[in-house]
Amino acid sequence: MNNKLENIKKLNISKPLLLDCKQTVKDFPLAYETYGELNKSKDNAILIFHALTGDQFVSGVNPITKKEGWWVTAVGPGKAIDTSKYFVICANVIGGCMGSWGPKEIDKKTNEYYGLNFPVITIRDMVKAQETLLDHLGVQKLLCATGGSMGGMQALQFCATFPNRTFSAVPIACSTSHSAQNIALNELARQAIMADPVWDKGKYLKKNVQPKNGLAVARMVGHISYLSEKGMQEKFGRKLQEKADYEFSFDADFQVESYLRHQGYAFVERFDANSVLYITRAMDYFDLSRQFKGGLTDAFKNQKTKFLVISFSSDWLYTTKENKDTVIALNAAGADVSFAEIKTDKGHDSFLVNEPEFLKTLKGFIDSMHTKFKNEKRI
Amino acid sequence: MKKEFKVIADLLPNNVRVLDVGCGDGSLMDLIIKEKNIEARGLELIEENVKKCIYKGLSVIEGNAETELHQFPTQSFDFVVLSQTLQAFYNPEKVLKDLLRIGKSVIISIPNFGYWKVRGSLLLFGKMPVTKTLPNTWYNTPNLHMCTIKDLFHFCLEKNIKIDKAIGVNENSTSEIKKNNLEIKNLFSKLGIFLLS
Numbered sequence: 333m334n335n336k337l338e339n340i341k342k343l344n345i346s347k348p349l350l351l352d353c354k355q356t357v358k359d360f361p362l363a364y365e366t367y368g369e370l371n372k373s374k375d376n377a378i379l380i381f382h383a384l385t386g387d388q389f390v391s392g393v394n395p396i397t398k399k400e401g402w403w404v405t406a407v408g409p410g411k412a413i414d415t416s417k418y419f420v421i422c423a424n425v426i427g428g429c430m431g432s433w434g435p436k437e438i439d440k441k442t443n444e445y446y447g448l449n450f451p452v453i454t455i456r457d458m459v460k461a462q463e464t465l466l467d468h469l470g471v472q473k474l475l476c477a478t479g480g481s482m483g484g485m486q487a488l489q490f491c492a493t494f495p496n497r498t499f500s501a502v503p504i505a506c507s508t509s510h511s512a513q514n515i516a517l518n519e520l521a522r523q524a525i526m527a528d529p530v531w532d533k534g535k536y537l538k539k540n541v542q543p544k545n546g547l548a549v550a551r552m553v554g555h556i557s558y559l560s561e562k563g564m565q566e567k568f569g570r571k572l573q574e575k576a577d578y579e580f581s582f583d584a585d586f587q588v589e590s591y592l593r594h595q596g597y598a599f600v601e602r603f604d605a606n607s608v609l610y611i612t613r614a615m616d617y618f619d620l621s622r623q624f625k626g627g628l629t630d631a632f633k634n635q636k637t638k639f640l641v642i643s644f645s646s647d648w649l650y651t652t653k654e655n656k657d658t659v660i661a662l663n664a665a666g667a668d669v670s671f672a673e674i675k676t677d678k679g680h681d682s683f684l685v686n687e688p689e690f691l692k693t694l695k696g697f698i699d700s701m702h703t704k705f706k707n708e709k710r711i
Numbered sequence: 712m713k714k715e716f717k718v719i720a721d722l723l724p725n726n727v728r729v730l731d732v733g734c735g736d737g738s739l740m741d742l743i744i745k746e747k748n749i750e751a752r753g754l755e756l757i758e759e760n761v762k763k764c765i766y767k768g769l770s771v772i773e774g775n776a777e778t779e780l781h782q783f784p785t786q787s788f789d790f791v792v793l794s795q796t797l798q799a800f801y802n803p804e805k806v807l808k809d810l811l812r813i814g815k816s817v818i819i820s821i822p823n824f825g826y827w828k829v830r831g832s833l834l835l836f837g838k839m840p841v842t843k844t845l846p847n848t849w850y851n852t853p854n855l856h857m858c859t860i861k862d863l864f865h866f867c868l869e870k871n872i873k874i875d876k877a878i879g880v881n882e883n884s885t886s887e888i889k890k891n892n893l894e895i896k897n898l899f900s901k902l903g904i905f906l907l908s
Contacts, residue, residue: 670771689762
């Protein structure tokens with residue numbers, strides 16, 4: 333997998349970056365992809381932030397996995413985020429494993445894989461690294477910064493840290509700080525990985541292996557949390573997997589078991605276990621009100637950005653209430669904010685699947701913001 | 712364009728901050744942004760309407776005014792507008808208090824239950840009135856607390872809410888409501904529009 337990663341777009345970030353853990357880093361790679369063209373007036377750039385297990389390949393075919401990009405439902409020619417009209421940018425987060433600086437890269441100082449020697453990074457660190465990419469691409473002000481789940485947290489962080497770099501923002505199915513339940517689920521994923529003997533305190537790469545069993549269980553935990561109870565019942569119910577009766581064994585008798593196993597083991601082919609540890613940690617540490625000591629209102633004060641917060645009614649990972657709390661904080665800071673809850677049974681996953689009402693809302697907002705942004709630039 | 716919105720727009724000065732509670736599809740917000748360069752925000756319960764606003768580029772929050780006004784900070788808007796919804800709340804008094812907390816001024820419009828046709832319908836036919844401004848029947852009306860212009864007028868006096876202006880609206884005419892013409896305006900106005908503070 334490493335060899336193939338040499339052919340993807342990478343920016344070497346030479347500017348020193350002070351991480352939240354107080355380490356300063358420079359000369360590290362940030363892998364990214366772009367879709368569409370930046371127009372002459374430079375008013376059509378959209379930065380998409382990916383979620384926990386995403387990467388920079390938003391649309392089209394992922395050249396590494398040969399599968400569809402993770403947000404093809406929303407991004408592409410003629411889609412809600414129309415790449416024949418907009419210039420779409422997405423970078424692999426630092427800590428990730430699709431070419432950006434992460435625990436499976438080689439530490440130049442020791443000439444070994446970073447593993448657990450990689451610094452613990454935060455959502456703010458991720459966002460700061462990506463801001464440098466905008467400079468490189470010649471984008472002074474984005475039309476929109478958006479993302480779902482951890483991508484939404486990055487969008488919020490981006491606006492709080494760089495209040496003048498985007499005209500609008502759409503944080504989707506996220507919150508301004510990770511809840512106890514979400515930290516607990518992440519801890520379950522981490523414990524699954526660390527309990528796999530192959531993990532060997534993160535040094536497995538040296539032996540060219542992956543803690544597949546632990547990583548697969550970690551992914552299964554995630555997949556349960558991305559669906560709603562109703563959605564899961566409707567999709568699988570008690571249906572058996574290609575068999576007429578119970579086998580009185582511990583094989584995957586039920587379809588839902590088979591689904592989880594498939595998702596779990598497909599994931600280990602494309603993801604690095606240490607990256608899961610680092611990225612889930614970054615999510616857990618995310619707390620905008622802690623970062624801005626005066627609380628959330630301070631995080632969003634002096635905002636000119638126009639926000640649209642979107643939640644999904646059946647999302648129990650980042651509930652409508654949590655999303656509304658973001659709206660309340662933005663309101664209290666006097667920011668320009670809209671909010672819509674999409675009624676759906678598809679759970680947290682709703683932003684990734686074909687959910688027409690969501691996609692229409694996203695498109696309607698971005699297109700109307702483009703008109704406004706163009707007018708503002710003209711003046 | 713609705714006559715009512717024209718009257719509300721005329722009450723608003725240029726370049727102020729307005730919260731439109733129950734903003735519907737955003738028609739009023741659209742109007743006052745274009746005509747008065749107003750910074751408008753909306754709160755709307757119905758999902759379809761919320762989306763219509765978003766497509767137009769209007770700022771709207773999906774939510775219920777009955778339970779979610781607390782999210783708006785005290786005195787954070789110059790004006791709060793509530794168009795023909797006061798009577799639909801479980802607790803109109805509490806909502807009105809909240810509106811007066813959020814806005815420096817509040818503009819409220821109500822369908823007038825004291826309008827002669829409404830009175831006539833009840834008097835002559837002995838049935839709950841169904842008119843243009845009150846199109847629903849008794850069993851499906853969202854209006855829980857119908858009131859007349861006179862009721863709201865007296866309510867404001869009782870609660871020490873200052874009436875800066877009150878306007879009676881008929882088909883195409885509008886006229887100011889004063890203490891001395893209250894009875895007649897209460898009989899001949901379809902709608903009442905109150906500017907409170």
